[in-house]
Every structure is written in structure tokens, then in C-alpha cells.
Amino acid sequence: MRYLFLVFLIFPLGWGQTTPIFNFSKSLRIDFQLLSDAQGMEVIFQQLKEEPHWGGSETNLIFPPLGNLRLQLFDGAELVFSKGFNSLADEWSAIEAAKAEKRLFYHAIQIPFPKKALKVQIDRRNREGEFQLLSSREVSPDDYFIKKEIAPSYPVKTLLHNGSAAEKVDLAILAEGYTKDEMEKFYKDAQRMTDYMFTIPPFDALKKDFNIYAIGVVSEESGTDVPGKHIFKKTAFNTSFYTFDQERYLTTNSMCEIADAACVVPYDQLYVLVNTPIYGGGGFYNHLNLGTADHELSEKVYIHEFGHGFVGLTDEYYYDWDPTFQSVYNTAIEPWEENITTLVNFDCKWKDMVQKKTPIPTPRTAKYEKVVGAFEGGGYVSKGVYSPMQDCRMKSNEPKGFCPVCERAIRRTVNFLKSESTSKKGK
Incomplete structure (x- = not known):
């Protein structure tokens, strides 16, 4: 589940720029918490950490204008880095309980290590789809508060390697709820998810564009928390079902521990694979993906959640019986997600993919x-929000894969992240 609103802008594949102010041989991790309730959101900066890898592009540093929040870097007045992301903090702020309670949500975002002092700024979209400043501060490579710790010694198994991190999409899969005796099971589970992913279009044609690593983080107990059934397990990342009282919603707030473990490899995306047969998961754009390993539909959920975290695709299913997420989208504006529309500005979405004889809106008929x-129907509501097809992997587990609109969005994201490095271009 993920949210908020803005007119989506079609972005070119070459979106981005080359900048000489970063050291791409390492990264700087910016950790912060979002203090959220129905009245607003506040940024609380936590720490800065130097990490040994930068997994992103060296040329495309200005991400497409997606996400409910964004982190930007400025060199004076010049924007030199921008990355949108989603947060459970936004979802919390939209539900009834947030009217009376504040909660903290942890985030850890890598940037290429700066060679000079830069201003970091964190913004949030408002209900009208416009970004508003939440907080800003200076980051300097000379700051002696930047932590330079020894990287952890978690074992890593390379499941797929096709080239330089700067020119590929790098995915780190982390073990959660696997004991020391279950590590081989984790590697097999991670390989199974990887193999399945590349049978699904368009990933089947994009396998060459990925590097995938499995990180063997040991938990003391097997499984995960299931509060609704009074089950609690001592695990590495404290994952839990029943997020916001949603039985199948699997999340965690242990992003500091997850990022600490992930730093042993370069990554663009993080996926926490949870050792349980229970159905469920969660995904947040440019933040975190979670899914379970042993349900009969786990592979399908794996791909669905990756659609959220990797591309920013939203859920296309809808229901009227649960009021929790009924007011997510402002139907007076166009949402930023590529796979839904309010028809306020359909021209900027997938109108070019619709045949001339197809009516808009389109009846849900045979x-x-x-x-x-x-x-x-889409984005959790049955009225006022529209989806590209009657079914898609972002709607249900019935289709083999994604609709053409979601496929196009996936290809755009891969093309953005696999851009050639500056060093290779200079040869």
C-alpha cells in the first residue's frame, strides 16, 4: 500500500545529469525519522554513516518526479540529486487513529558520497499534489559525526551478476526469521523468488539488467510476529503482520538494522524475505519491500510488492467494506502513480496506449x-479512480503478470537505473 497525489509527468529515459561533486566509490547514508499524525509530519535527523558501496547510477541522479516524499541535494541553488520515496508515515497520517496519536517511522537513504558540503532537503506532497518543505540541513564530507564503522560480516550469496553496479539494477534480498540452521533454506527461497521473477514479463526480457544478492542475516527464532494470534518471535528485523490492524499487512520499523546489514553489497532496492507460510507482504517506493517465503502464492506476492517498491506502482484493487484507506486519493487532481488515473489529466498517463474505439471510462464487461x-476502481476505492485493465498483478494474483501500462513503467525504471557509468563513457 502506498499513497498520495500529484500530476504525473512523463519522463525521458535520459532524465538526470552528470555531476563532478560525488565520490561514487562509496555512499553516505542519511538516517532520519518521520514523526507523523493526522495534523502533520516532522523530520528528525538521526545519523550519518559512510558505507562502502554506491549501487545507483553515476549519471542519472535526478530521479523521475514520483513518490509521496522526496530527498534532494543542492549545491548552492543547483539541484544535484533528487530521489522520491514512500513511507508508512503517510499511511499512518491518513487513518482514524492518527487523529489522536503520533508515531515515528525510520528511514535510511543512501546518496553518493559528497566531495563538498551540500544542503539536504526533505519534502512532502500535500493533498493538492504539491511538494512542501519538511526540513533541511547541511551535510559535509568533513563532518566528524559521520560514522565510519566496520561493515558487518554477514555471508552473501550472489544469485545473479551481470556487470557493474552503476550500470545494473542491484537488488539485495535479506533473510528475516531464518535461524542459523535455516540459512540454506533462505538461499534456496531467495533463488526461487529470483527465478520466478524472471519468468514474468517484462522482467523475463530484462534479466541481463539485474544483479541480485542474498544476505544471510541470522535470527534467534524462526518466523515473524503475528499479533492478532498472540505470536511473537525474536528476529533480526522485527517484522510483523497486522500493521494498522490489517491482518495481511507485513511491515517493520527496523530500517536502521536493515540498512546496516545491506551495506555489505551495492543496492538500488532492498527486499526482506520473511520465513513464514502466512500470506502477506508490504512495499514502499524506494524504501523497502517485504514478502513471505512459504505460502502457495508467495512468488506472486513477491512480484506484486516489488512493483510497489521498485516502480512506485499502486494497488489496483478496491473495496468499500474497509474504511481504512478510502480517502487516500484526492480525485480533484491526477495522482502521481503511473497505473491509476482520476481522468483529470489522462493525457499524461496511458491515453496513448488506448485504442481509438475504446470508450473512456471503459465498462468492466467481457x-x-x-x-x-x-x-x-483502483487505489482502494471503487469510485473516482481508474485502472488500465480489468486485472493486473497489481490488482490480484490471477494474471500471470502485469498489464501493459505497468510493464512500460517497469521498463522505464530499469532503463533509468542501468545508465552507463561516467568511467565507462570516458573510455
């Missing part, structure tokens, strides 16, 4: 079952 259109 006649239009296999075509791209604008079908009412």
Missing part, C-alpha cells in the same frame, strides 16, 4: 476484458 482502457 467485451473489454483484454484491452487497455480506464476502468473505474
Whole structure:
């Protein structure tokens, strides 16, 4: 689940820029917490850490204008880095309980290590889709408070390697709820998820663009927390079902521990694979993906959650019986997510993919079952929000894979992240 709003802008594949002010041989991790309730959000900076890898592009540093929040870096007045992301803090602020309670949500975002002092700024979209400043501060490579700790010694198994981190999408899969005796099971589970992922279009044609690592983090107990059934396990990352009283919603707030473990490899995306047969998961754009290993639908959930975390795709399912997420989208504006529309500005979405004879809105009838259109229902609500097709992996587990609109969004993200490094271009 993920949220908020803004007119989506179609971005070119070359979106970004080359900048000489970063050292790409390492990264600087900026840790902060978001203090959130229904009235607002506050940034609390926690720490800075030097880490041994930068897994992102060396040329495309200005990410597409996606996400409910964004972290930006400025060299004077010049924007030199920008990355959107989503947070459980946004979801918390939208539910009834947040009217009376504040909660903290931990984030850890890597940037290429700066060679000079830069201003870091964190913004949040408002309900009208406009970014508003939450907080800013200076980061300097000379700051003696930057932690330079020895990297952990977690074992790493390379599941797929196709080239330089700067020119590939780097995915780190971390073990959660696997004991020391279950490490071989974790590596097999991670390989199974990886193998399945590359049977699903468009990933089946993009396998060459990925590097994938499995990090063997040991937990004291096997499984995960299931509060609704009074089950609690001592695990490495404190994952738990029943987030916001949603039985299948699997999340964690232990992002500091996750990022500490992940620093042993270069990464663009983090996936926490949880050792349980229970159905469920969670995914947050440019923040974290979570899924379980042993349910009969785990592979399908794995891909669904990766659609959230990797691309920023939103859920296309909808229901009226649960009021928790019914007010997520402002139907007076166009949402930023690529796979839903309010038809306020359909031209900037997938209108170019709709056949001329297909009506907009498009009826959910057998006649239009296999075509791209604008079908009412999506983003958790049945009215006012429209999806590209009647079904998609972002809606249910029935289809083999994604609809053409989601496939296009995935390809754009891969093309953005696999850009050639400056060193290779200079040869």
C-alpha cells in the first residue's frame, strides 16, 4: 500500500545529469525519522554513516518526479540529486487513529558520497499534489559525526551478476526469521523468488539488467510476529503482520538494522524475505519491500510488492467494506502513480496506449476484458479512480503478470537505473 497525489509527468529515459561533486566509490547514508499524525509530519535527523558501496547510477541522479516524499541535494541553488520515496508515515497520517496519536517511522537513504558540503532537503506532497518543505540541513564530507564503522560480516550469496553496479539494477534480498540452521533454506527461497521473477514479463526480457544478492542475516527464532494470534518471535528485523490492524499487512520499523546489514553489497532496492507460510507482504517506493517465503502464492506476492517498491506502482484493487484507506486519493487532481488515473489529466498517463474505439471510462464487461482502457476502481476505492485493465498483478494474483501500462513503467525504471557509468563513457 502506498499513497498520495500529484500530476504525473512523463519522463525521458535520459532524465538526470552528470555531476563532478560525488565520490561514487562509496555512499553516505542519511538516517532520519518521520514523526507523523493526522495534523502533520516532522523530520528528525538521526545519523550519518559512510558505507562502502554506491549501487545507483553515476549519471542519472535526478530521479523521475514520483513518490509521496522526496530527498534532494543542492549545491548552492543547483539541484544535484533528487530521489522520491514512500513511507508508512503517510499511511499512518491518513487513518482514524492518527487523529489522536503520533508515531515515528525510520528511514535510511543512501546518496553518493559528497566531495563538498551540500544542503539536504526533505519534502512532502500535500493533498493538492504539491511538494512542501519538511526540513533541511547541511551535510559535509568533513563532518566528524559521520560514522565510519566496520561493515558487518554477514555471508552473501550472489544469485545473479551481470556487470557493474552503476550500470545494473542491484537488488539485495535479506533473510528475516531464518535461524542459523535455516540459512540454506533462505538461499534456496531467495533463488526461487529470483527465478520466478524472471519468468514474468517484462522482467523475463530484462534479466541481463539485474544483479541480485542474498544476505544471510541470522535470527534467534524462526518466523515473524503475528499479533492478532498472540505470536511473537525474536528476529533480526522485527517484522510483523497486522500493521494498522490489517491482518495481511507485513511491515517493520527496523530500517536502521536493515540498512546496516545491506551495506555489505551495492543496492538500488532492498527486499526482506520473511520465513513464514502466512500470506502477506508490504512495499514502499524506494524504501523497502517485504514478502513471505512459504505460502502457495508467495512468488506472486513477491512480484506484486516489488512493483510497489521498485516502480512506485499502486494497488489496483478496491473495496468499500474497509474504511481504512478510502480517502487516500484526492480525485480533484491526477495522482502521481503511473497505473491509476482520476481522468483529470489522462493525457499524461496511458491515453496513448488506448485504442481509438475504446470508450473512456471503459465498462468492466467481457467485451473489454483484454484491452487497455480506464476502468473505474483502483487505489482502494471503487469510485473516482481508474485502472488500465480489468486485472493486473497489481490488482490480484490471477494474471500471470502485469498489464501493459505497468510493464512500460517497469521498463522505464530499469532503463533509468542501468545508465552507463561516467568511467565507462570516458573510455
